[in-house]
Amino acid sequence: MEIEIATIGGYEEVGRQMTAVRAGDDVVVFDMGLNLSKVLIHDNLRVEGMHSLDLIDMGAIPDDRVMSELDGTVKAIVPTHGHLDHIGAISKLAHRYDAPIVATPFTLALVEEEIDDENKFHVQNDLVEMEAGETMSIGERCELEFVNVTHSIIDAINPVLHTPEGAVVYGLDKRMDHTPVIGDPIDMKRFREIGREGEGVLCYIEDCTNANRKGRTPSEAVAREQLHDVMRSLEDYDGGIVATTFSSHIARVSSLVEFADEIGREPVLLGRSMEQYSGTADRIGAVDLPDDLGMYGHRKSVDRAFERIMSEGKENFLPVVTGHQGEPRAMLTRMGRGETTYELDEGDKVVFSAGVIPEPTNEGQRYQSETLLRMQGARIYDDVHVSGHLRQEGHYEMLDALQPQHVIPAHQDMKGFSGYVDLASSQGYELGRDLHVTQNGNTIQIV
């Protein structure tokens, strides 16, 4: 059976991930993501109303025209988790394919919301829920399996397409977490089995985000302990404390909610995406948040929440807000500009439970946000965080577990791939033979 892999998007950047695997006549698509920075560099564009061709030209969504070169039928569209760089183009591209969208419950719920928000296209593909550990048939001879992995969002999986020639493992995005705070540990046992059963692993496509970093990405348990340490140290502070983190990072939000309670403060989630992700996770039962937890996304309800906080005394609350990267319109930036009714006083604490995404525009915005906060007297606790992506020793362990015949680095540009190529080379892989450094829009014939 011919096995061919089309590396459609996310092989020259982080963002707009899309990969298709053809096994004989059957094709499975992994991820359809959005590169938001390509939209934001232009002033005043609203993605919801834009046409896919314009977004392709801007480099914002995958250029899926290469799909016509694949001689097969799409049988499933499989987003691996709910981050925008993996699901954000579904509403623009999925309707072109007569295939269901198959994902874990939380991911699927987020996909559904994306589709609802879309103005231009009308995506009507079937939405099929599949949990980690479950499988479904693809055509007559292949099988799709979800292996549980751990990432900075819950319900992440690595899909595996079992073919007669061996397994194709799509390894985006994960860290190797044995104590992930919410959800199960990464299922290394299953990866090791897949590496050894049947024909073994034919091909492994890997997330290289942190492939240039030494060592091991710490567990969420480490970030939690770091956050616990910060919150504990603020226990006696009797003024305002504000926290911010990735809205989609349910485990972190959950830790914040828990530690707020521990130090005698009422947590309140504020900001549109904060309400969206936590609300969705709570609604589908993926996380067990307190029943009375306030989550407010709409401008007016946020305003009312801030007014309540100020009138009841801000020393009794922990607002958990959007704006961890200093995004100009996010809640924390607006607080820095004095555009909300929350008043910061000298000595008030702002906890960034997030790293700074290393891109100059972003670093500039984050710096400006911190500067505005400091001008009002705020004290900054930054980088209370660990990444959701494997570093070199995680990659080493994955290669050891899967022993793939072929590897394809992904989710980076060439500079990002370099650390992975060095690692794979040291393990006996050879560029051009079984180590495939590629770009957007290519197809690789593996069998």
Next chain:
Amino acid sequence: MEIEIATIGGYEEVGRQMTAVRAGDDVVVFDMGLNLSKVLIHDNLRVEGMHSLDLIDMGAIPDDRVMSELDGTVKAIVPTHGHLDHIGAISKLAHRYDAPIVATPFTLALVEEEIDDENKFHVQNDLVEMEAGETMSIGERCELEFVNVTHSIIDAINPVLHTPEGAVVYGLDKRMDHTPVIGDPIDMKRFREIGREGEGVLCYIEDCTNANRKGRTPSEAVAREQLHDVMRSLEDYDGGIVATTFSSHIARVSSLVEFADEIGREPVLLGRSMEQYSGTADRIGAVDLPDDLGMYGHRKSVDRAFERIMSEGKENFLPVVTGHQGEPRAMLTRMGRGETTYELDEGDKVVFSAGVIPEPTNEGQRYQSETLLRMQGARIYDDVHVSGHLRQEGHYEMLDALQPQHVIPAHQDMKGFSGYVDLASSQGYELGRDLHVTQNGNTIQIV
């Protein structure tokens, strides 16, 4: 009563700390440290046999000749903890003063060993043990108190000299740790009392090592969780694992010993200083290490230990060795050079539970050590560590607790002071009025 402070050493560098406080006719000396890098830049010098004047000329030990300008009598020499940059010059300078050396048990035991190793001078000062929380009289009107603090070595204290004009708090070295793994949390309650009782705090001398870093230094509990995470991830590895850390970091060594056991390996401490610090801590009961824990410092016993490890199977052991900075003669560097009988195989793990001290010579040596280890196939886990020194938010909290009339930044050069000066200025202190940026060899008349 006149209060005068002599900033003798460690005000232009990290290393060779020494400060004297005169209260009326009585003088207390805090720390007498060694700047080892000033010795190592010359080839083949052995400190033990060198004269103090030569070491002063080299910038290796404090130039205590400024003591003659202080019109008073030394009543106590008070090393705050057992690191060499705080006790390493005692064997060269203490005999000049007719005063006891007063320290906590572990610090005192290390001072004693320093004195024993010295060849040139014969220090015979009384050695007086004093625990955190205890006090002693200094002259007729002053009192010396030890406040418990947390640092990267156990039994660290901040000495406080209570004078009729207020307290002089000598704040070197600490982080604000509420969960320190070994020993008690930092005694913030006592600091807050001292800030409010009697005349309050007249002067605070502060450790600026990390004063240019934002946020809060994490607790040792965070480093422990990080280390736990790494060790847990290696549980199934059936080859060699080697760890290295600061020999004097008893809490970290203790965590390594504990986690070794947890993953089914026998810990063995190897290297001269590894044996010295842990042996001493164990002997005086400062730490509760397993009775059968092997510690080997002498060349021959180390060799025998390595032979046993290789013959019984290195998969059963966790050697904890010296060499975390790539020091040319340390154990790990020798392992990298193939100079020991321990054989590294492809895939074996080396865990650096230490940061890299940011100085180019050091970075070069560490890099070379890692390169040698990698050439033998080792996989590196680096920076499994948190610092022992306060960052900006710790400094902010200390100022808030003590509310000192005067502050003196220490334990850095001017660049290192700059973050502290910015912080203190933002809290209302003014350079030249109550914020004293100074250099080695100065005296400051506070009252």
Next chain:
Amino acid sequence: MEIEIATIGGYEEVGRQMTAVRAGDDVVVFDMGLNLSKVLIHDNLRVEGMHSLDLIDMGAIPDDRVMSELDGTVKAIVPTHGHLDHIGAISKLAHRYDAPIVATPFTLALVEEEIDDENKFHVQNDLVEMEAGETMSIGERCELEFVNVTHSIIDAINPVLHTPEGAVVYGLDKRMDHTPVIGDPIDMKRFREIGREGEGVLCYIEDCTNANRKGRTPSEAVAREQLHDVMRSLEDYDGGIVATTFSSHIARVSSLVEFADEIGREPVLLGRSMEQYSGTADRIGAVDLPDDLGMYGHRKSVDRAFERIMSEGKENFLPVVTGHQGEPRAMLTRMGRGETTYELDEGDKVVFSAGVIPEPTNEGQRYQSETLLRMQGARIYDDVHVSGHLRQEGHYEMLDALQPQHVIPAHQDMKGFSGYVDLASSQGYELGRDLHVTQNGNTIQIV
């Protein structure tokens, strides 16, 4: 005679420079500058219409209320050169003092334009022209002298106040340039004389911008050779070439004009400040630009110029435009956004004859500008530039020439001062004795 120095602004930042020297009853004010970044962090503020007290509160202009502590009469306001951080607050503050503004011709012309643009205050102080090498009396016993220096703007001087107690040399801003392209070399001979004649130098106030950088700041001749090399390499290119640099950097603009001609292109200066500075320099005869050189600042005339360039063929022109830091509203940024009629094609060249000012907001904007230009196919030549500020060896030479009794580092924050303090200490100065690290709003009694 009492000599007192008030360090009013620019001692905790780069920007809003202001220093006053009192010699007996007479006071001379050096510089009254603006810190523009403190304005820009707020949205939509226009400095021209703002009150000085608001600008002081924002940290944008010097807080000159400390002047009331100086027991003397202001006899002269002396801006040292035409950069905004040295003259930008004159229109907000000078009217409070009954004293002439004394400056070199180009500086004075720029001051006049600032005063004309001001909407809120009406500055009517006399404007007195004085050239480098000239002197004027200050009161009965002092004399003000202008010593020629070299900087990134023409007509820069270091003012020297000769008092009976020795000279006070105000050393902002300069590099040591013996081949400055336009104007005379720095007058080191005069500095050396001042260091040795009469009472010598009582006090030296120094520009520490680059005090943490090793070596020597290269001459403008080096930047010119670098620029020449780039332009020469583009001689055969038959598409668009665009250059950008500091509008006020007349020597650099002049080199660009000259090299444009050399490679057969017509230079055109575009953008408001580009027209202003070059127009002013040309008008007063400070530079000899070609008679037919086009300079356009107003939107419509710029539009017409671009239209002419596009219709006559952009291969025949070298537009020299504003926007070297990626300022959002500058000409080059607008070109990147496609908001002008100049069309960039694949392969067109953009030459940044400027460094990136190292501040995250700025770095973000510059990155965004480059990204937009690249998206249109532009090739970037960056950092064709040398700084206008002394590095360490320049500082060393100045101390050697002047041999001042007292030194005061300026034009930086504490971190920036640190390199200078290290240098001065190594030359025998002592903090608190004759080396005065100070902050905004202090006064220092020298005699």
Next chain:
Amino acid sequence: MEIEIATIGGYEEVGRQMTAVRAGDDVVVFDMGLNLSKVLIHDNLRVEGMHSLDLIDMGAIPDDRVMSELDGTVKAIVPTHGHLDHIGAISKLAHRYDAPIVATPFTLALVEEEIDDENKFHVQNDLVEMEAGETMSIGERCELEFVNVTHSIIDAINPVLHTPEGAVVYGLDKRMDHTPVIGDPIDMKRFREIGREGEGVLCYIEDCTNANRKGRTPSEAVAREQLHDVMRSLEDYDGGIVATTFSSHIARVSSLVEFADEIGREPVLLGRSMEQYSGTADRIGAVDLPDDLGMYGHRKSVDRAFERIMSEGKENFLPVVTGHQGEPRAMLTRMGRGETTYELDEGDKVVFSAGVIPEPTNEGQRYQSETLLRMQGARIYDDVHVSGHLRQEGHYEMLDALQPQHVIPAHQDMKGFSGYVDLASSQGYELGRDLHVTQNGNTIQIV
């Protein structure tokens, strides 16, 4: 005709360059270099006496065993210039091939010296001189041409193998210099012709050393102006001045000699390699150094030279010495350690006309050397230098001139290649199709 390229060494590192091109039955080998750092990491190895297999195992010289896979006869070994990473393995490997070594005069003279110094092997290949612009036949249907390029050593060329299928251009190492101080400018006219004549360029192998750096590498004329500026600024200094640079950088050494004279000092070249390279260049007439220029390499003659300098007054001399990277045994490092009779005084100047090679071991050594020099009072002028390797805009121009069908990045590891891959991709090349990212030991069939 089949065209095949073997990428033997220098495709995973800088160092041990070696590439073979097979055109039909004929093979040409470009470069046989040494990676010295792989030797130096081991203690006390002397390359001259080592066997090639040991050196191959250490990664110090190219593993030429892949040559057996090439079905053809080696007709020429062509070192492109005299740097060790291009010629340093000739004495270990060339004797295995029955082919002449063809090179420019200076390169050939250096190769000859390498062969003479070798103890283990006896290389007897013919040495054939060929100048830039000349050609020789390779077999019946191919021709080898040398195109003049500019680099940090004189007499560098890019060899071009003209085949019936088009030209293979071996593009290591160069910058694009139109004003190179010594020798002719880079022959871009010829490159443009080669790109357009006959079948055009089949394949281009490119030096990616600086491919991640923006802009254009400045000309040697810029480095010369920079150096001139430094030396001019030291004209009045009446103490010791010492300079160091790459011994093989004849143009730089020549500028130093010239400027020494200009400021009234006698230049003296000191150190083994300093004598070797300049002596050789002078002997073959490649540079016109003053007849009475002293060059001393042997320990005793160096000692005598230093004694003469000290007795006649060091203010009359400019020693130009080895040790620009802080190499432990080089002359400048020994001067820093006080191991020569040259005495540094407070204020003496040391000019590093060299950058720091960015590798931690090296940075550590250089730092240590500077520290030792500073401890004796020396003032440091560092980085008076420009690189000899193309940056991105040079690469852009080369692609534009040659318009090759295939490109192969070389002279770096994957991280270094990344900037080049990005550039080539933006110009329409595709990984795996006509853009070949490869590793040591591969062969690429182009036709």
